[in-house]
Amino acid sequence: MTDEEDLRRRIGQLLVFGFDGLTVPEYVADLIRTHYLGNIILFSRNVSTKEQLSALTDHLQSLAQESGQEMPLTISADQENGIVRRLPEDIPVFPGNMALGATHSPEDVYRSGVLTGRLLANLGINFDLAPVLDVNNNPANPVIGVRSLGDVAETVAELGVRFMQGLQSQGIIACGKHFPGHGDTNVDSHLDLPSIAHDRLRLESVELVPFKAAIQAGIDSIMTAHVVFPAVEPEKIPATLSYRVLTSLLRYELGFAGVLTTDCLEMNAISATVGIGAGAVQALRAGADMVMVSHHLDRQLAAIDAIVSAVRQGDLAEARIEEAYQRVQALKAKRLGATAREEWAPLLQAAKAVQVDLSQHAVTALRLTPAAQPTKDSLEKIAVLVDETTPLMAAAGGGGHHPLIKDALATVFPGLEVQEFLFPSVFDCQSEEQLSALLAQYDAVLAGINGTRNTRYLEFVKELAARPIRQATLLLRSPYDALHVKDAPNLYALYEDTPWMAEAAIRSLFGEGAQGRLPVHISEDFPRGYRV
Known part of the structure; x- marks a missing residue:
């Protein structure tokens, strides 16, 4: 050589x-x-x-x-x-x-x-x-x-x-x-x-x-x-x-x-x-x-x-x-x-069990209001509201819209009627009134927030929070988004927009309880280690 x-x-x-x-x-x-x-x-x-x-x-x-x-x-x-x-x-x-x-x-x-x-x-x-x-x-x-x-x-x-x-x-x-x-x-x-x-x-x-x-x-x-x-x-x-x-x-x-x-x-x-x-x-x-x-x-x-x-x-x-x-x-x-x-079969079975377990341990309840909490027994049809503009970090890759919350509901509660509404990046007052009227026809509304830069969507979710309806807001990625919707009657941090965390949030919302605690300090309302 x-x-x-x-x-x-x-x-x-x-x-x-x-x-x-x-x-x-x-x-x-x-x-x-x-x-x-x-x-x-x-x-x-x-x-x-x-x-x-x-x-x-x-x-x-x-x-x-x-x-x-x-x-x-x-x-x-x-x-x-x-x-x-x-x-x-x-x-x-x-x-x-x-x-x-x-x-x-x-x-x-x-x-x-x-x-x-x-x-x-x-x-x-x-x-x-x-x-x-x-x-x-x-x-x-x-x-x-x-x-x-x-x-x-x-x-x-x-x-x-x-x-x-x-x-x-x-x-x-x-x-x-x-x-x-x-x-x-x-x-x-x-x-x-x-x-x-x-x-x-x-x-x-x-x-x-x-x-x-x-x-x-x-x-x-x-x-x-x-x-x-x-x-x-x-x-x-x-x-x-x-x-x-x-x-x-x-x-x-x-x-x-x-x-x-x-x-x-x-x-x-x-x-x-x-x-x-x-x-x-x-x-x-x-x-x-x-x-x-x-x-x-x-x-x-x-x-x-x-x-x-x-x-x-x-x-x-x-x-x-x-x-x-x-x-x-x-x-x-x-x-x-x-x-x-x-062998793949037992390995995948073990991995799935750990995935479910860890997800349930992680999802965090930041606000709970029993009077506004969706309950499984009272639901026949549920609306999901998400913003169509979702910025992503370069390292994560991917892109495009995925019906994350809708799919999680279908997985956890098969047979439940679920309708997803996309809040567009450009929205006028008449369209908002029409959307509000549509949402009022459902037994509960789940709103997802994922690092949105659409300030009008955040305002709409805040206005929704003031209405006497059963509802919950899911922070699909950054827990710091809690600052935008701190008055939401039911508020959950998922830390990532993944199917397993969305399913854990749905299970928590409907009775299994959220076990996680904040790993970061957000504000005086939501300090590090906080959960309801």
Whole structure:
């Protein structure tokens, strides 16, 4: 083997690439064969059914074996659960972080980690880009929000470690993200470059606390944040590219010895500033062990060429490549041993039971008014009211309208007559009067709120709350939306617009009781830990 080929083999083990499609494209097979690509990331675009996904991961591993790679590929996914999930629709998924935070139960979080690990292992995914360890202490955060376990650093630390331990107990590589913290930004790094201007003392007491705990508990890997931290890095350099953050702080001060991966370099915080190739080189030079380019082949090839060129020209030390390579290989040797896959039927049954259990533990009642409470015995037909404009965060993906509450009612109470009304983005007074008259014909009204920017819809829901009808308002994602409808007679926080949380809310509304408590502080009316 030539020195050039040996260098390319080592560089290939430091790359994390993604692709489009449900099968392996020929160019990806070529990347594995000729560039010794050692790590793959999968997204929802790569997933259809559990059978398809298992076949895909098996094919990827067979290509790596045929290429002569000594270790299996890491095959990763952002299976945070909740709104950020990559598992097929035919597999039960668990509540996400803020819903888990609402359980206030480390044991529930551990159960979620264990079952998530078992499901991933059965699909051939061996690397979970979770848990999120960001402390969401900014209600306006557009990228973390309900992906966080809460707004108290010590709670995020305790629960994040339990999820990590659950994953790693099943042989899955866990990855804490986004170091050194993405929870107090009002800019989405998918779109721009955020900056957190707190001093070092504040970072030590909040942002770094969960990462310190995870490192002490033996987390396998950590993902960098494309965020500027002037208190650590005085230059306007995102943490992903900063030696002061990745090496001086994370390696030397915090003592992290595991694998350090970047977030995707195609996010605008990197691609629209320094660019993909330069970003890959700078990240490795700063101390990253893996660089992630999730989407486009031209950008992936640009990263490879830039790294090879930087080593040849002496701009990136070969010793740094070797150090990163050895870390990646050691992690693969530790976690990627052969494991027997489970029978699907009992595994899915166990996962569904945990999904239902955790969802019921999470849903939170913020206001209850018995006189206005819908009751199962008094209902024959029920109206569901939702806003047609629903903004989504970039990390969650998806889009479009889904009849979430209507479907949940049909699942929990089959046979009940349910009519959904969409409140349009442009609405006049006459239309509102007509809608009010229509709603009056139903035994109860359930209104859903999901981060809407439609102020007229919020006003309509508030006006509805003042009427003497049976009704409930469901906060389908952000609990901070309670500020818009704090006088709703019956108000529930779901923390995510997922079928399992909607079904838990319906069961709670009609008698099973909501067990969750707020994991974040909203206001004096709704303090952290609150429930009716």
